[in-house]
Amino acid sequence: MAVPQLAAPPAASRMGVRRRRPSFKGWQFVGPFMFVFALVFLAPIGYAIYLSLFRNRLIGGNQFVGLDNYQQALTDPQFWSSVGRVGLFLLVQVPIMLFLALLVALALDSGRLYGKSFFRVSIFLPYAVPTVVAALMWGFIYGSQFGLVGNINDALGVSLPDPLKPSLILASIGNITTWEFVGYNMLIFYSALQVVPKSLYESAAIDGAGQWRIIRSIKIPAIRGALVIATIFSIIGSFQLFNEPAILRNLAPNAITSYFTPNFYAYSLTFAGQQFNYSAAVAVVMAVITIIVAYVVQLRGTKELG
Amino acid sequence: MSRFTKMAAVASAAVLGLGLAACGGGTDDAGSGSGSGSSTVTDAQVQAALEKGGTLTVWAWEPTLKDVVAKFQEKYPKVKVDLVNAGTSDKQYTALQNAIAAGKGVPDVGQIEYYALPQFAIGKALTDLKGYGAESLKADFTPGPWNSVNSNGGIYGLPMDSGPMALFYNKDVFDKHGIKVPTTWTEYLDAARKLHKADPKAYIANDTGDAGFATSLMWQAGGKPYQVDGTNVKIDFTDPGVQEYTKVWQQLISEKLLAPISSWSDQWFQGIGNGSIATLATGAWMPANFVTSAPGGSGKWRAAELPQWTAGGNASAENGGSSLTILDKGANKELAYGFLKYANDGDGVQIRVDNGAFPATSKTLADQKWLNTEFKYFGGQKANEIFAKSAQNVVTGWSYLPFQVYANSVFNDTVGKAYVSSTPLADGLKAWQDQSVKYGNEQGFTVK
Numbered sequence: 097m098a099v100p101q102l103a104a105p106p107a108a109s110r111m112g113v114r115r116r117r118p119s120f121k122g123w124q125f126v127g128p129f130m131f132v133f134a135l136v137f138l139a140p141i142g143y144a145i146y147l148s149l150f151r152n153r154l155i156g157g158n159q160f161v162g163l164d165n166y167q168q169a170l171t172d173p174q175f176w177s178s179v180g181r182v183g184l185f186l187l188v189q190v191p192i193m194l195f196l197a198l199l200v201a202l203a204l205d206s207g208r209l210y211g212k213s214f215f216r217v218s219i220f221l222p223y224a225v226p227t228v229v230a231a232l233m234w235g236f237i238y239g240s241q242f243g244l245v246g247n248i249n250d251a252l253g254v255s256l257p258d259p260l261k262p263s264l265i266l267a268s269i270g271n272i273t274t275w276e277f278v279g280y281n282m283l284i285f286y287s288a289l290q291v292v293p294k295s296l297y298e299s300a301a302i303d304g305a306g307q308w309r310i311i312r313s314i315k316i317p318a319i320r321g322a323l324v325i326a327t328i329f330s331i332i333g334s335f336q337l338f339n340e341p342a343i344l345r346n347l348a349p350n351a352i353t354s355y356f357t358p359n360f361y362a363y364s365l366t367f368a369g370q371q372f373n374y375s376a377a378v379a380v381v382m383a384v385i386t387i388i389v390a391y392v393v394q395l396r397g398t399k400e401l402g
Numbered sequence: 403m404s405r406f407t408k409m410a411a412v413a414s415a416a417v418l419g420l421g422l423a424a425c426g427g428g429t430d431d432a433g434s435g436s437g438s439g440s441s442t443v444t445d446a447q448v449q450a451a452l453e454k455g456g457t458l459t460v461w462a463w464e465p466t467l468k469d470v471v472a473k474f475q476e477k478y479p480k481v482k483v484d485l486v487n488a489g490t491s492d493k494q495y496t497a498l499q500n501a502i503a504a505g506k507g508v509p510d511v512g513q514i515e516y517y518a519l520p521q522f523a524i525g526k527a528l529t530d531l532k533g534y535g536a537e538s539l540k541a542d543f544t545p546g547p548w549n550s551v552n553s554n555g556g557i558y559g560l561p562m563d564s565g566p567m568a569l570f571y572n573k574d575v576f577d578k579h580g581i582k583v584p585t586t587w588t589e590y591l592d593a594a595r596k597l598h599k600a601d602p603k604a605y606i607a608n609d610t611g612d613a614g615f616a617t618s619l620m621w622q623a624g625g626k627p628y629q630v631d632g633t634n635v636k637i638d639f640t641d642p643g644v645q646e647y648t649k650v651w652q653q654l655i656s657e658k659l660l661a662p663i664s665s666w667s668d669q670w671f672q673g674i675g676n677g678s679i680a681t682l683a684t685g686a687w688m689p690a691n692f693v694t695s696a697p698g699g700s701g702k703w704r705a706a707e708l709p710q711w712t713a714g715g716n717a718s719a720e721n722g723g724s725s726l727t728i729l730d731k732g733a734n735k736e737l738a739y740g741f742l743k744y745a746n747d748g749d750g751v752q753i754r755v756d757n758g759a760f761p762a763t764s765k766t767l768a769d770q771k772w773l774n775t776e777f778k779y780f781g782g783q784k785a786n787e788i789f790a791k792s793a794q795n796v797v798t799g800w801s802y803l804p805f806q807v808y809a810n811s812v813f814n815d816t817v818g819k820a821y822v823s824s825t826p827l828a829d830g831l832k833a834w835q836d837q838s839v840k841y842g843n844e845q846g847f848t849v850k
Contacts, residue, residue: 152503154525154805155633155846241663242672258662262822347667349610350818354811367496368811369841 141383148377154370165377174355175378179385181266182357186334189270194326196274197281202311204282205289216286220279227276231343234272239347260348269340277333281326288322289315324397328390335386338363358382443534443736448743451736455480458737461498462513463490464562464724466754470745473753477744481737491515492807495522502527502731510732511741514559515724516550517614520630520804522727523553529728530556534739542747546720546796547762554632559725560746561762563754565685566792567618567708567721570692573781574702575604575680583706587650590681590709594659597680604678605661608670609654611821613813614721615684619651620644621719621800623711627835630801635849637803637838639831646711652827655820662821671695674703683708685721686789690758692779700778705785708792718792719800723762760789767793805845809838 123130148165152158169175200219203209222230237244240258249255259268292315300310316323338359345352354364358378365375460467460483471483486509488497495518501508502525514522522528536557540548547561569584576583576593579600584590594606609615620627625643629636638644654660661679663669673679675698682688692699708718726746728738744750747763755761755772766772767790776782803809816837817830842849 153844153846154521236668239667239669241661241678242669242676246669347664347669349664349814350822353815353818355815364811367492369805369808370499 144376144379147373148380150373152370152373161373165374166381168374169377169381172378174353175358175361175381178355178358178361179382182334182337185266185270185337186331189273190327190330190334192270193274193278194281194323194330197278197326198285198316198323200278200282201285201289202315204286205315206307216282219282222276222278223280223283225276227339228343230272230276231340234268234275234340235344235347238268238344260344260351262351265344265348265351269337269344272340273333273337277330281330284322284326285319288319292318320397324394327397328393331390331393332386335359335382335389443739445535448534448736448740451734452478452481452740455482456734456737457482457484458511458734458741459484459486459509459732460511460513460726460741461486461488461494461509462511462726463487463494464513464754464759466757466759467513467745469753469757470750473749474741474744477749478740481741483741491518492811495807498522498527498729502729505731508729508731510729510734510738512727512729513562513724514727515722516547516720517617517802517806517810519551519558519725519727520553520802521807523556523558524633524804527730528558529730529732529735530558531560531728531739531742532557536560539743539747542764543762544764544767544793544796545798546793547723547725549796549798549800550720550723551725554630559727560742561723561725562746563687563723563759564762564793565687565720565722565760566789566796567622567683567719568686568688568785568788568792569681569683569706569708570688570703571681571706572674572677572679572699572702573704575677584709585707586713587646587709587711591650591653591659594654595657598659604680605673606654606659607681607683608661608663608665608673608679609821610662610664611814611818612665613810613817616647616651616813616817617802618719618721619647619683621797622708622717623647624717624797626799626801628801628803630804633804633847635803635842635847637835637842637849639828639835643711644831648827648831652820655827672698675699677702685723685760686792687722687760689777689779689785701781704780704783705777705788707788716791716795717797718795720796723760803838803842804847805838805842808841809834812837812841 149160149162150158151161151165200215204212204216209215225233235243238259240246240249240256240260245256245259257264259265259271296314297310300314305313336359337357341352341356341360342363345356352360354368355361359382362375362378362382365371365378455478458481460471462485467485471485475481475483488494488509494513498509498512514528519528539560543561544564544566546566547564551557551559551561571583573583575581575597579597581593581596581600582589584593590606597604597606617627620641620643623643623646625641625645625647627637627639627641627644629638661673663673663679670679674682674692674696677699689705692703707716710717726742728735728742732738745754751761751763751766755766761767761772773786773790774784775786777785813834816833817827819825819833820827820830839849
């Protein structure tokens with residue numbers, strides 16, 4: 097979750113300062129927004145924090161436990177293994193996906209591609225498929241018995257490794273998310289490239305720069321802002337990984353544990369174990385981790401820009 | 403009929419994210435909702451409540467209840483039943499827990515599976531039906547389900563359906579390879595080896611680790627890994643019955659004789675239809691699923707008695723099945739009890755059986771017309787005879803944990819390791835035990 101940009105409420109207008117009584121005019125204007133903002137953004141976070149300070153047990157009822165749940169979360173090997181897993185996912189999948197997206201965006205932007213709009217739409221299309229549907233669909237493909245993988249094995253007499261086995265499952269999920277989000281990131285990069293003045297390319301060409309040089313020295317620096325944004329979105333997306341493992345778990349229950357990703361762990365804690373207090377603590381810790389990582393990336397990304 | 407919509411349920415549960423308890427639409431009917439579980443209510447009072455009428459909210463996903471509700475309202479025109487599908491199984495339980503915690507929107511009647519019932523009973527969420535004279539209904543129900551609604555000295559629901567286990571097998575496959583249909587689990591292991599050797603694409607069964615199935619087999623073997631006395635719980639997977647299960651299943655897993663296909667998946671139904679999954683040991687509610695989801699196997703499949711752990715035995719166990727319960731925070735308890743009796747013990751039973759449900763009532767199980775039903779999918783076999791026999795032979799004394807819903811959810815985290823790595827099954831069970839013990843103690847139970 098990115099840090100909400102809270103615009104300071106406009107100060108009382110200068111003309112109305114005749115009386116010393118503070119004017120609430122400004123608040124009247126931002127009031128409706130602030131109300132909705134508090135209700136839909138702040139209240140759920142506040143409620144999650146409130147919940148995380150209690151422990152409701154099947155026997156013994158509800159009890160205030162202070163920071164016990166946080167202490168438990170910080171020393172919970174299952175939680176940290178899930179964080180480690182999405183961390184690994186982030187380090188491997190996000191660079192691959194963004195690189196592919198950049199490649200496609202540059203190819204489309206080069207203007208040398210035949211059937212440009214067809215490619216643009218077909219690469220973007222997977223993003224329009226709901227993630228749940230995508231995960232179900234890939235689940236059919238991954239089936240090593242009667243799925244596509246199984247069919248290929250039969251037809252060609254080969255034996256492809258089972259994509260749903262524990263050692264490959266993370267890569268298989270990475271493949272699904274890459275398929276889903278390359279188009280989305282491609283669109284961000286492509287639209288950023290569109291606003292680069294064409295005259296820059298022309299003058300570079302006149303100076304004798306080849307296409308590679310133009311890409312390295314003009315295009316990529318020009319869309320660095322978009323790259324940072326896409327990276328931050330992808331980091332948040334990775335940390336929030338949920339739908340794909342949740343769906344594929346029906347097919348590979350032993351490869352995907354109930355604590356496969358932090359989100360899925362929080363879900364399992366609440367839905368299977370009724371440990372919603374602890375789950376809230378896990379969610380809060382995870383939100384803090386995500387904010388820190390996203391913020392660090394944002395700082396670094398913008399610093400290099402300057 | 404417990405889990406065939408599980409896949410869909412999980413899929414939709416994954417999408418939901420937010421807002422669970424929103425449904426329900428709490429009926430603030432000014433009913434006669436007098437009192438706690440200990441009060442005594444006579445049949446006359448229940449009858450009076452039915453005559454007087456009112457609104458009843460029922461949370462259930464059992465599809466055959468729809469007709470029951472319609473007929474019930476015809477019979478008692480002043481009663482209006484609001485049948486709400488708040489999700490299947492664990493999804494509904496979550497909604498129910500939320501409603502109970504909030505104290506608002508709690509339905510009068512809720513469908514709860516047998517394995518989850520103790521959890522709700524111990525959380526004081528359900529009304530003890532002893533106060534309504536439910537004890538007198540004991541003879542009406544088969545022993546397995548009746549045992550399941552009895553928890554800690556109370557009766558917390560009326561059995562709606564049951565899942566006495568049977569062995570479904572693909573006769574064509576067995577005939578083709580000249581393999582005898584197994585009557586013991588040792589023979590089953592042999593058959594598994596022969597079949598897989600004869601046709602490397604065929605497996606005796608699919609299994610990727612299913613807590614409900616594993617516990618049912620332990621149950622049949624006479625295992626009692628869970629000993630529950632109020633809040634004192636003992637978990638022990640080294641119990642002799644469990645070991646019988648472990649011994650056979652370890653070999654099936656190590657020799658890779660089980661298809662790595664999860665139940666209720668698309669691949670599973672394909673395997674059932676095309677003969678690469680040769681048997682299925684499960685509850686008697688299964689046939690309807692065969693017909694709708696694996697039409698390719700029609701005429702090829704048969705039902706048989708569950709293989710035995712001791713040759714010549716006739717032990718059976720339950721797999722799945724659910725009850726209707728009266729929520730303690732519900733409003734119209736007398737009326738709710740009237741509905742329970744109608745749906746699960748009265749006219750409702752026949753309506754549901756006619757629609758394909760598997761009954762939990764002894765009378766139906768002895769009904770000649772029902773017993774003589776010929777199943778087209780099973781080549782005209784009178785499969786109900788086998789199911790009825792199984793229902794009578796369910797091993798007594800089994801109990802689930804008062805937090806079985808949680809325990810089942812971590813089965814694949816622990817025991818599942820045995821399916822995908824070299825971890826021995828016994829170690830997996832030990833890990834399952836440890837994690838269940840830890841959770842139980844955290845939740846305020848005394849677990850050893």
